[in-house]
Amino acid sequence: MIVYKDFIDKYLSDESNFKGNLDTVYIPENVEELKDIVVDCYNKGLHITLRGGGTGLTGGSSPDKNVLISLEKLNKIKSFDKSTERVVIEPCVSLEQLDAYLSNYNYFYPPNPTETKASIAGNVSTNASGARSFKYGATRNFIMKLKVLLCDGTLLTLERGKNFAKDNKLVIKSDDNKTFELDVENIFNTSIKNAAGYYITENMDAIDLFIGSEGTLGIITEIELKVNKKSEHLVGIIAWFENFDDVYKYIANFIQNKEQLTKEDLCPRIIEFYDTNSLMFLREEYSQIPETAKYAVWIEQECELKREDEILSYYYEIISSITSLDDDTWIALTNEEHNNFIKIRHTLPEKTTELVRKLNHTKLSVDMAVPFNRLKDYFEFVENKFKTLSIPSCVYGHISCSHLHCDMFYKNDEEKLIAEKIYSDIIDYGLTIGGTVSAEHGIGKIKREFFYRMYTSEQIDKMKKIKAIFDKKNILDITNLFY
Numbered sequence: 001m002i003v004y005k006d007f008i009d010k011y012l013s014d015e016s017n018f019k020g021n022l023d024t025v026y027i028p029e030n031v032e033e034l035k036d037i038v039v040d041c042y043n044k045g046l047h048i049t050l051r052g053g054g055t056g057l058t059g060g061s062s063p064d065k066n067v068l069i070s071l072e073k074l075n076k077i078k079s080f081d082k083s084t085e086r087v088v089i090e091p092c093v094s095l096e097q098l099d100a101y102l103s104n105y106n107y108f109y110p111p112n113p114t115e116t117k118a119s120i121a122g123n124v125s126t127n128a129s130g131a132r133s134f135k136y137g138a139t140r141n142f143i144m145k146l147k148v149l150l151c152d153g154t155l156l157t158l159e160r161g162k163n164f165a166k167d168n169k170l171v172i173k174s175d176d177n178k179t180f181e182l183d184v185e186n187i188f189n190t191s192i193k194n195a196a197g198y199y200i201t202e203n204m205d206a207i208d209l210f211i212g213s214e215g216t217l218g219i220i221t222e223i224e225l226k227v228n229k230k231s232e233h234l235v236g237i238i239a240w241f242e243n244f245d246d247v248y249k250y251i252a253n254f255i256q257n258k259e260q261l262t263k264e265d266l267c268p269r270i271i272e273f274y275d276t277n278s279l280m281f282l283r284e285e286y287s288q289i290p291e292t293a294k295y296a297v298w299i300e301q302e303c304e305l306k307r308e309d310e311i312l313s314y315y316y317e318i319i320s321s322i323t324s325l326d327d328d329t330w331i332a333l334t335n336e337e338h339n340n341f342i343k344i345r346h347t348l349p350e351k352t353t354e355l356v357r358k359l360n361h362t363k364l365s366v367d368m369a370v371p372f373n374r375l376k377d378y379f380e381f382v383e384n385k386f387k388t389l390s391i392p393s394c395v396y397g398h399i400s401c402s403h404l405h406c407d408m409f410y411k412n413d414e415e416k417l418i419a420e421k422i423y424s425d426i427i428d429y430g431l432t433i434g435g436t437v438s439a440e441h442g443i444g445k446i447k448r449e450f451f452y453r454m455y456t457s458e459q460i461d462k463m464k465k466i467k468a469i470f471d472k473k474n475i476l477d478i479t480n481l482f483y
């Protein structure tokens, strides 16, 4: 199906507002139709941009030129096998659709990125992650099988655990037995949460190359996911702190003892952080936030109901040994109380979005993760930089993965220059201490400059070489990642 010019505006940018160009939008109804469109573009040498939910924050689905293919109609949940806990879906099933479906069976999909209108294929393409990443990690951990259509019409089926690189060579066979041979080595940093570039390591699983490849290698047409049974009970805890050293001590308990906690079924699934400016935004709605609190950490723990007291004692002991604000700790045990905690979590983006929309600001957001042993240095660097700012800012997010969202809001060109300079300084500092320029949103088009700072030109060339193997005419999402 072709959508004509009048309808094209909606497809010109993703949520980053990075606007591109295009002539035609295709919205295929099934994989056969998709294949016809793609092969036609391949024969004509037309550039293709892929779009799922269009919620990306890096311009990844903002079109390059020529053709945009929106996968919005490939949105069926095909099957759920409870015995293997696997779900098979079409690419554009949204997170909210999947969640509603699984709830009927008392199951859930663990990764939990905040934007529930995002498609699962979009999540796979950016290796999205969310609040539950301490226990569950990113999307990658839950992707068991992918069907991928290459631009020349070739189909690949990639199954986790079936095809690993050996002696720095990865061999992938297509469904019709074509062979793709790739040279691989340790380019991708797997020691931190990372969504920047191709997952290339010397012993990689073939499926991992396509996860996080931002639409540059092939089109995901089917996904098999691993899902989990819902926990019987949840304990939520918000602890308050007067200084960052105490925050660090608190979270170190969980990070340094993760293996043991996992063995004892005590690993928290959510560990989220709010800095002083985030609390300032939150205080507009929650005046009961303790007056002297400068930082907050929200933890969510899955458990059996009978372990509730044990778990509360465990947390109280840690909290009271670290912060003098222990008596102010907030607890959630009932559904209503958990929903309130989730509401608090959503209040921060609501408040900052209000700033962006109503007051006509634009947001610039750093998405770095750094090694845990440098987190204090990183936070201090960012906090000191933000103290010099005359524009609104806040730091919050997935502190257990040493991954903080550092947001700045500017409203004119002068403020934009200031924010861009600070952004660039933070990136440079983060890179010197072993960080990644993107921990969860990917590179897309707007973070390429920083991608090229993170990797050497030799490493970028190796990634480009891999792209050329799967996208022979260089037509697919070609301005994502690379110039």
Ligand SMILES: Cc1cc2nc3c(=O)[nH]c(=O)nc-3n(C[C@H](O)[C@H](O)[C@H](O)COP(=O)(O)OP(=O)(O)OC[C@H]3O[C@@H](n4cnc5c(N)ncnc54)[C@H](O)[C@@H]3O)c2cc1C
Binding pocket: 014, 015, 049, 050, 051, 052, 053, 054, 055, 056, 057, 060, 061, 071, 091, 112, 113, 114, 115, 117, 118, 119, 120, 121, 122, 123, 124, 125, 126, 127, 128, 129, 130, 131, 214, 215, 216, 218, 219, 220, 221, 349, 440, 441, 444, 477, 480
């Ligand atoms: C309010 C808000 C909150 C957010 N919170 C989070 C968060 O917590 N965690 C997080 O990780 N992200 C978050 N995001 C960013 C965004 O939701 C994710 O990047 C998401 O993965 C994008 O999915 P999408 O379906 O919207 O993809 P799109 O924006 O449509 O596309 C993203 C990329 O995937 C490619 N793509 C799409 N479909 C396919 C396909 N079938 N095959 C191959 N490539 C494809 C596109 O070409 C593009 O490069 C948030 C965004 C917003 C607006």
